[in-house]
Amino acid sequence: MAAPGATTDWAVGNNIVLVTQQGEEVRGLVFAFDAPSSLVIIKENGAHSGVSNIRVLNTSGVREVVSSVKPERPMDLTLPLVDLERCRKREERALQQAELESARVGEGVTKEAQAIFDALVKTMPTVWRNKSIVVLDSVYVDEPYTPDTCRSDEEHRATRERVKMVLKLERQRLGLLDSCA
Structure with missing residues (x-):
């Protein structure tokens, strides 16, 4: 595909496959793109259904955009609710584990x-x-x-x-x- 950096590659909602400068392949949905800072946010499928990973990349760290496909329907840009109590408990468990280690x-x-x-x-x-x-x-x-x-x-x-x-x-x-x- 074209050299990385074409703004059409980073259109919100595009399904994208790219290779980083370190050779890692990243697959997901372009969730956000900020041209002035050259940051793209990719939403990847998580390990479990309904779970996603969010990855923030500087586009200068992209070696190649393998594919960038515009979706048939516009992307739903509503953010999921964040359960703050669940986040607090997860942080607490992580801190306890770190103290133990x-x-x-x-x-x-x-x-x-x-x-x-x-x-x-x-x-x-x-x-x-x-x-x-x-x-x-x-x-x-x-x-x-x-x-x-x-x-x-x-x-x-x-x-x-x-x-x-x-x-x-x-x-x-x-x-x-x-x-x-």
Whole structure:
């Protein structure tokens, strides 16, 4: 088709297929176009029925317009209602998830220490306390995070032995055998 940028390509309501400068193919409906800023808004079909994705592109980022077809009937330009409560709950869940993921990242620890933590958290409740890994609120694994650095009360000996075993296997998987007990 013609080089990108022809204003007829960006007519609101056109069904468009384009290729970005990064080689990504984009298919959808031209929802809006602003010539002074060279921005086009494409409404793409979402993953579920009745759901759409909105993509804002700078037309200079378009390598090629593969097709741009004018619709048989004018496009319905009414915007869908936005459920603000649903948006607020979605934001709240996303923030909670981000906080949870953030808490799983140790501050000032090595990549190996983080990898060991990540392996332990898959099988047992695990948190960071400063630079110590705490498993099941009872077993502490201190630097350099070897089985020898596991400590707990005597009543949690079985849990400590389980943590030592998982720790030893993970250190082997990471190729950290030289400092492993």
